[in-house]
Amino acid sequence: xxxxxxxxxxxxxxxxxxxxxxxxxxxxxxxxxxxxxxxxxxxxxxxxxxxxxxxxxxxxxxxxxxxxxxxxxxxxxxxxxxxxxxxxxxxxxxxxxxxxxxxxxxxxxxxxxxxxxxxxxxxxxxxxxxxxxxxxxxxxxxxxxxxxxxxxxxxxxxxxxxxxxxxxxxxxxxxxxxxxxxxxxxxxxxxxxxxxxxxxxxxxxxxxxxxxxxxxxxxxxxxxxxxxxxxxxxxxxxxxxxxxxxxxxxxxxxxxxxxxxxxxxxxxxxxxxxxxxxxxxxxxxxxxxxxxxxxxxxxxxxxxxxxxxxxxxxxxxxxxxxxxxxxxxxxxxxxxxxxxxxxxxxxxxxxxxxxxxxxxxxxxxxxxxxxxxxxxxxxxxxxxxxxxxxxxxxxxxxxxxxxxxxxxxxxxxxxxxxxxxxxxxxxxxxxxxxxxxxxxxxxxxxxxxxxxxxxxxxxxxxxxxxxxxxxx
Numbered sequence: 471x472x473x474x475x476x477x478x479x480x481x482x483x484x485x486x487x488x489x490x491x492x493x494x495x496x497x498x499x500x501x502x503x504x505x506x507x508x509x510x511x512x513x514x515x516x517x518x519x520x521x522x523x524x525x526x527x528x529x530x531x532x533x534x535x536x537x538x539x540x541x542x543x544x545x546x547x548x549x550x551x552x553x554x555x556x557x558x559x560x561x562x563x564x565x566x567x568x569x570x571x572x573x574x575x576x577x578x579x580x581x582x583x584x585x586x587x588x589x590x591x592x593x594x595x596x597x598x599x600x601x602x603x604x605x606x607x608x609x610x611x612x613x614x615x616x617x618x619x620x621x622x623x624x625x626x627x628x629x630x631x632x633x634x635x636x637x638x639x640x641x642x643x644x645x646x647x648x649x650x651x652x653x654x655x656x657x658x659x660x661x662x663x664x665x666x667x668x669x670x671x672x673x674x675x676x677x678x679x680x681x682x683x684x685x686x687x688x689x690x691x692x693x694x695x696x697x698x699x700x701x702x703x704x705x706x707x708x709x710x711x712x713x714x715x716x717x718x719x720x721x722x723x724x725x726x727x728x729x730x731x732x733x734x735x736x737x738x739x740x741x742x743x744x745x746x747x748x749x750x751x752x753x754x755x756x757x758x759x760x761x762x763x764x765x766x767x768x769x770x771x772x773x774x775x776x777x778x779x780x781x782x783x784x785x786x787x788x789x790x791x792x793x794x795x796x797x798x799x800x801x802x803x804x805x806x807x808x809x810x811x812x813x814x815x816x817x818x819x820x821x822x823x824x825x826x827x828x829x830x831x832x833x834x835x836x837x838x839x840x841x842x843x844x845x846x847x848x849x850x851x852x853x854x855x856x857x858x859x860x861x862x863x864x865x866x867x868x869x870x871x872x873x874x875x876x877x878x879x880x881x882x883x884x885x886x887x888x889x890x891x892x893x894x895x896x897x898x899x900x901x902x903x904x905x906x907x908x909x910x911x912x913x914x915x916x917x918x919x920x921x922x923x924x925x926x927x928x929x930x931x932x933x934x935x936x937x938x939x940x941x942x
Contacts, residue, residue: 476665480680481687482696483571484508485670486527490691491718491725493551493788495525500562502718505930506733508693510569510594513559515583516576518542523556523582529575538576551787556583560590569594571689573620580607587615596667596687598638605634618667627666628658636686638667647671648679656684671695674732674807698734699933705917709932710737710812710902710925713754717928720761720785722752724795724803731807735929738804738811742797742818749773750797750818750826753781760784762794769817797823801830812859812925815840820849824856837879850875859902862886872899881925884915891921910935 487499488506500511514527522542530536537545545553563570570592572583580597587595597608598618608617618638619631627637637659641647647668659666665686671677677695680688688696701707714726715733727738741754746769758764764771764779773796782789797818804811813836815823820838827833837857840846849856857878865871868890871880881902882891894901902923905912913935916924926932 476684476686479697480685481509481569481667482507482693483510483512483667483669483687483689484693485512485689485691486514487511488691488693488718490672491729491788492786495527495554496551497554497558497562498551498786500559500568501566503693504562504566504568505718506692506694506729507697507930507934508568510571510596510687511559511563512571512573512689513556514573514575515556515579517578517582518545523579523586525554525556525559527575556586557590560586560592563592564590569596571595571618571687572597574599574601574604577601577604577607580604581611584608584611584613584615596636598636602631602633605631609633616665620669627655628662631664632662634664636665636667638669638689640669642670646676648676648683651680651683651685692729692732694729694733694930698732699929700734702936705920707921708736708810708923709929710739710923711735711929712739712906712925712927714738714740715929720782720789720792722754722761722795723781723789723792724799725782725789725792727795727800727803728807730929731803731809733930733933735933736810737923738800738809739814739925740800740811741814741816742823743768743816744818744822745773745776746770747772747774748822750823751776752795752797752800754816756817797826798830801827801832804832804835805830810835812836813838815842815845815849820845821852824849824853828853839881846875862890868893879923882921884912884919888919891919895920895922908932 484503486494488502489499491502492499495514503511513525516524516526516537518524518541519539520541526537574580595615596618597615598620600620605617605619616635618636619634620638620640621627621630622640631637667687668685670689672690672692690696711730713721715729716726718729719726722740730738740752742750743753745751753768756767761784762779762781776794780790781794782792827836837859839859846858858875859879859881860871860874860877861881862871879900879902881904884905891901900922902925903921904925906927908928908931913932
């Protein structure tokens with residue numbers, strides 16, 4: 471067995487996949503974990519009645535039937551999203567270069583899981599269990615991977631698992647688990663040749679504290695939160711994310727926005743409409759038909775009527791029941807993460823939007839744009855201090871783009887004159903480049919342009935690409 475060295479930053483371990491954004495322990499949850507940059511996927515492992523190693527957390531299905539008493543075929547019939555075999559997950563992990571944290575729930579699955587990891591050449595893996603007998607079985611089999619003991623809340627971590635390589639603290643229900651990660655705890659663990667991991671965390675303030683500790687890994691439903699994007703010192707670029715994480719969760723919804731902030735990106739872009747009873751809501755289209763189960767114009771409905779609609783089921787069944795968010799709710803989320811907003815005025819009255827933003831005290835963390843030029847002129851009159859964006863493509867010269875609304879930000883396209891982007895560097899007007907694709911060669915072009923801001927549809931792809939360049 472080769473123990474992994476303590477990494478420069480903790481491993482991001484996706485808890486049952488990216489289970490904040492997909493049904494846990496499904497192939498979709500693991501694919502999303504890969505999209506969000508997880509280093510490892512935590513996979514719950516059981517045995518079916520016909521001897522198949524299957525991925526499922528609970529001992530029984532929701533209808534009460536025991537997993538161990540059902541064949542794999544019967545398990546799949548009982549679960550519309552499927553019950554993958556470990557082989558399917560390992561093939562996917564090998565494709566994405568992901569590690570595996572195997573949480574073995576059934577002792578009979580210990581050796582078959584070990585064999586499967588070896589067969590698929592998974593180099594980064596940890597095998598864990600609550601049952602101490604599983605540790606003994608794996609030890610006896612000369613397991614080449616680190617073995618983890620899952621330590622329940624209330625147990626002494628240093629004495630609970632003396633024969634494990636990794637102490638995995640199941641402290642997800644503690645108010646401040648970071649306070650229990652004391653120097654003495656780590657000193658004693660390291661003296662025994664053990665590493666410490668913690669399970670599982672989704673609170674941004676607790677996560678920020680835990681990631682500063684010398685832990686091997688942190689398990690999370692939101693794997694993007696473990697090691698959020700940090701721009702290089704030489705290029706402190708701000709990243710605006712179009713309609714939120716619109717490839718991970720339904721566009722313009724709170725999960726799509728939280729994914730972006732949890733991932734460390736600075737801005738979300740959102741679209742604003744007004745209801746018939748004068749509330750500001752977040753939706754791209756003027757009509758409800760594309761992204762909700764409603765029909766007709768947003769402006770013809772009250773907020774109460776809109777809140778009855780499903781704004782997530784169109785994207786994936788996992789998100790069924792999501793509601794159309796209000797601007798106030800998005801501002802609350804932005805405050806929680808200290809995030810910034812790009813507000814596109816669709817039908818929402820500029821003065822009403824500005825007053826809402828100002829009431830929240832977030833006017834310095836927002837900028838505005840609209841296809842409706844009258845809206846921008848109204849906003850400039852109502853709020854001379856508002857940060858307004860202008861698109862370079864709409865003007866004959868850069869000077870004209872800046873002068874029209876005294877623009878704080880000029881948005882360029884990747885093929886615009888790089889000299890104009892460079893000319894704004896260090897000025898009071900910032901340059902932002904908009905790119906909606908994910909082509910590596912285009913990412914290279916953005917890096918070379920080095921604007922103050924980027925407006926992206928694939929921010930996680932870009933952050934990985936940028937990291938691969940080892941930009942200081």
